[in-house]
Amino acid sequence: MASELGEWQEIESSMLDPRVIDHDEQLVSREGLDDADVDQIVRVMQSLRAWHETDRRMAEASRRYMKLNATDMRALRFLIAARNQSKVVKPGQLAEYLGISTASTTKLLDRLERGGHLVRAPHPTDRRALVISVTDTTRIVARESVGRTHARRFAVAAALTPHERDVVIRFLEALKGTETDD
Template structure:
């Protein structure tokens, strides 16, 4: 099994090397790049893929631990952020943030309330509305799981010099812009 896993890993790593995945340079020009440069770019891409996989595994572990799906977890994190800023959140605001319908939001809130993750209460100034808040227990659990992960990520970024952080920011912003370029 280990040998088979290593073979799959080799194939996955090769997918990131343009010398193998785009031999004829139909998509990626390698003008001005020697093999050392390309090796380094491939290592960047491999590190990015490894980070992506690590982030996915950590998010999945947090969701499993808290017994939440991805949308539920986004809702809980949003409600925690709102609470940390002393802001009230209505079901409509939560629906807007999540990009889901009011019917889906009602189902989500019913599920989260049954699980003890959120509390519904009357809006303090609008008698027709409700406000949603994260329960104290869920806030504690989220801080111990997601919060601790974020703290480690923050520490990794803080350990970089200001110039290094600017390089990372430029790189990540350029990656983000590739989505707009492909539309």
């Protein structure tokens, strides 16, 4: 069984190696790169994959712990950030941030309000509008789960030198630029 697991890990690991998945260089040019360069690049890609998987598992654990879906969690993070900046949020602003319709926002707010995660109140200056805010209980629970994870991630980034952080930023920004509409 252990050898089978090792074989699967070897196959999975090789899926990011262009020498395996694109050996004739139809997509990935290896011009000017020796095997040591390619090995290191593959390790970078494997580390990104491992980070993505870790992030996915941690986000899923937070959602399960709080019994919320991904959109609910995004909404609550937005409301917590707004509260921390003493800003009021109207439902339409939340809909715009989440990129969802006003009808979907109403359903989301109903669900979060029933769950005790937020409250709706009259707008302080516009009698026709409502504002939404996160409850203290949800804010505290989010800080203890998602907040602690963020603090650990921040510490990892803080341990880098300014030059190393610049390299990471350039790399991640360049990766973001690889997104296509294909």
